[in-house]
Amino acid sequence: MESIINFEEILDLVGSPENRLKRYRACLYEFDQLQYDDPFIKQIRLELAHLEEQVKTLAKI
Structure with missing residues (x-):
């Protein structure tokens, strides 16, 4: 399975609520x-x- 998040997101450097919603969904x-x-x-x-x-x-x- 291919990763749906990138390295910066793993480290939570990109963390607006909208971005987190997109990742969680x-x-x-x-x-x-x-x-x-x-x-x-x-x-x-x-x-x-x-x-x-x-x-x-x-x-x-």
């Missing part, structure tokens, strides 16, 4: 395709929901 898409789920994936889903709320709040400002 791509990551979850891959895991969904593999029908894989574990506590780490659940944590990503929770973070995704939190980021979605954060982006909505920032958009209102």
Whole structure:
């Protein structure tokens, strides 16, 4: 499987909420395709929901 993130993203040097949302969605898409789920994936889903709320709040400002 090809990596969906680059080195800078791994080091979290690129970390706007919108960029993280894009990465998390791509990551979850891959895991969904593999029908894989574990506590780490659940944590990503929770973070995704939190980021979605954060982006909505920032958009209102």
